[in-house]
Amino acid sequence: MFKIKLPFEARKLAGLKAGDTVLISGTVYTARDQAHKRLARALNKRSSLPFDLKGQVIYYCGPGPKPRKKIIGSCGPTTSSRMDVFTPKLLKAGLIGMIGKGRRCRQVVEAIRKYKAVYFLAYAGCGALISKYVKKMKLVAYRELGPEAIYQLEVCDLPLIVGIDAKGRSLYD
Amino acid sequence: MSRLISAAKIRDTVERLCINANFLLRRDVLRSLKKAYARESNKRAKEILSAIIRNAHLARKEKLAICQDTGLVTVFVQIGENVKVIGSLKDSINKGVQLGYRRGYLRNSVIKDPLLRGRPGYQPAIIHTDIVKGSGLALTVLPKGFGCENKTQLKMFNPTTTIREIKSFIVAVVKEAGPDACPPYVVGVGIGGSADYSLLLAKKALTRSIDRPGTGKPGHISRLEKELLREINRLNIGPMGLGGKTTCLAVNIQSYPTHIAGLPVAVNISCHALRSAAARL
Numbered sequence: 001m002f003k004i005k006l007p008f009e010a011r012k013l014a015g016l017k018a019g020d021t022v023l024i025s026g027t028v029y030t031a032r033d034q035a036h037k038r039l040a041r042a043l044n045k046r047s048s049l050p051f052d053l054k055g056q057v058i059y060y061c062g063p064g065p066k067p068r069k070k071i072i073g074s075c076g077p078t079t080s081s082r083m084d085v086f087t088p089k090l091l092k093a094g095l096i097g098m099i100g101k102g103r104r105c106r107q108v109v110e111a112i113r114k115y116k117a118v119y120f121l122a123y124a125g126c127g128a129l130i131s132k133y134v135k136k137m138k139l140v141a142y143r144e145l146g147p148e149a150i151y152q153l154e155v156c157d158l159p160l161i162v163g164i165d166a167k168g169r170s171l172y173d
Numbered sequence: 174m175s176r177l178i179s180a181a182k183i184r185d186t187v188e189r190l191c192i193n194a195n196f197l198l199r200r201d202v203l204r205s206l207k208k209a210y211a212r213e214s215n216k217r218a219k220e221i222l223s224a225i226i227r228n229a230h231l232a233r234k235e236k237l238a239i240c241q242d243t244g245l246v247t248v249f250v251q252i253g254e255n256v257k258v259i260g261s262l263k264d265s266i267n268k269g270v271q272l273g274y275r276r277g278y279l280r281n282s283v284i285k286d287p288l289l290r291g292r293p294g295y296q297p298a299i300i301h302t303d304i305v306k307g308s309g310l311a312l313t314v315l316p317k318g319f320g321c322e323n324k325t326q327l328k329m330f331n332p333t334t335t336i337r338e339i340k341s342f343i344v345a346v347v348k349e350a351g352p353d354a355c356p357p358y359v360v361g362v363g364i365g366g367s368a369d370y371s372l373l374l375a376k377k378a379l380t381r382s383i384d385r386p387g388t389g390k391p392g393h394i395s396r397l398e399k400e401l402l403r404e405i406n407r408l409n410i411g412p413m414g415l416g417g418k419t420t421c422l423a424v425n426i427q428s429y430p431t432h433i434a435g436l437p438v439a440v441n442i443s444c445h446a447l448r449s450a451a452a453r454l
Contacts, residue, residue: 034290064241067278074238074280079320079353101320102353102414123221124413125355125446126228128237146293147241147280161217161415171415172352 003157010055010096014116014166022120023157028059028099030151032078035142036086043089050141050150054094061099062147063137064127072134072153074127077101080119084108091115099160103172113168120160121171133158176253176308178454180260183312186452187248187269190314192277194450195238198229201384202359202422202447209357209419218417222357225412225445236277240446242318243279246270246298249315249380255308263300266312271295282319301373313380313451321354321444327372330436339364339438340401346440347405347421352414355444359383360405360424363439365431374427375441380449383423390426398424412445 004012006026016022029051031039042049060080064073080100087098088111096117101124104112112119122130136154143149164170203226210222232239248266252258258265274281274295281293326346330339343362350358363374387395401424411417422445431437 062241062280062282064238064243064280065278067237070235070237073278074232074241076241078242079323081353101355103351121413121415123224123228125240125444126224127241128232128235128239129224129228131237132231144292147282148293161413 006057007055013097013118016118016162016165018162018165018169018171020162022160022162024120024160025156025158026154028057028153028155029140030061030063030153031058032060032062032148033082034145034148035150036083036090038142040086040089043093051152052094053090055096056094057097057099058090058095059099059122059153063151064147066137070131072131072137075131075134076127077122077124080104087111091117104164104170109164109168109170112164113166116166118162118166119164121163122158122160130158175255175257177257177259178310180258180262180265182454183258183262183310184265184269184272186312186454187266187314188273188276190312190450190452191246191270191273191279191316194314194316194448195243195277195279196236197233197450198239199447199449201382202445203229205383205422206445209422213417213419215411215417217415218411218419221412221415222419238277238279239448240318240444241280242320243274243282244316244318245283245322247315247317247376248298248300249313249377250300250302251305251309251311252302253305253307253309256310262302266300267296267298270298310454311451312454313449315376315380315449317379317448318444318446321350321358321442324350324354324442325372325375325440327368327437327439329368330438332434332436334436336397340397340404342438343401343440344404344408347410347442348408350442351410354442355446356410356414356421357412357419357445358421359443359447360401360421361441361443362424362426363429363441364426364437365429366437368437370429371437371439372441374429375439378425378427379441379443379447380451381425383425386423386425394426394428398426
């Protein structure tokens, strides 16, 4: 079991192995389909991004609305493969980690290896449980996308499994 | 004599069902997950099953959605021929969904135009209405997420196709879904009818109890369910696709008369968070 604080200990990510269990604390950004489309478009046009991708981790998640007296609604991972088409571009721009569920395509595995990033799996279909690890939530961009907006989450000891490591080894192979 | 049912009553019932379905994991599903946990020998699979069970307890206790993907809500309506709804049946269902989703802080995942996308909201629900004999009204709400809905497949087989070919198609659909759609799965299968009807049957199959899926079905169908379950669980996909003998909790087949020239087979996979709630008025 490894404990990693983001973004300060981001360098530790490259040392993880597929299959490792990790507790992540610190900052992650939610982004899913439409946010990815917009981030990729911004990178193509060389316009500014709503947050600097360098050294950051994206969580493929569209949380439910925040219930009263709670920090966040149910917030489990969504299917990662839908983001595959955008991922190599984001990794090139400095993204170093992703959290989601399910397989990634060959090009993504290759890009993960090239940029020494890591792909984590979160407990799939356990959004209520995962919400308990979130300590803060802040809107960053694209409010009009509702659940697909980008939120900055502060998590504490969020349990994850390394799905693909920086050497390109995958748990699904 | 017709029986009068007010639109307001339907709206309130749908509102309650939406909340119950999303907060309270079906008892049959929870029982099946617990059984799978006890049976499972793969350490990682056990750890994930335990998280899934804890998630269900937490959702119930804290009134949180079991899964943030609260679906494009499907509502099955069985309406007796003698029932007269005072007001609009359709509007009352959509209104009930909206109220339930707002009150339960359930996710707004519905966009108005599939191509233009736009700002997500709550409506409309997908409503299937079945006219039956009598003066009852039954409502079933199925908030199914789209991670697994995306794995749905239909195949129009030749009428001379063997059972073996049908079986390998169904198993292949599950194999293709692999780790992506939150296994362990419940597999709904529709056999017969027309193309559209078999898909409807496959989805309806998910609303049936998984405690004893074979109950009340012809022998060849319940046998097929058992064989498929065994074969699918040999795929070693396991919870989250990380291996184990728990790939599928149940296979539920619904069959229907069909045309001499065809044999439609539809497969609708549900994730482990199979949620539905029903009421009779």
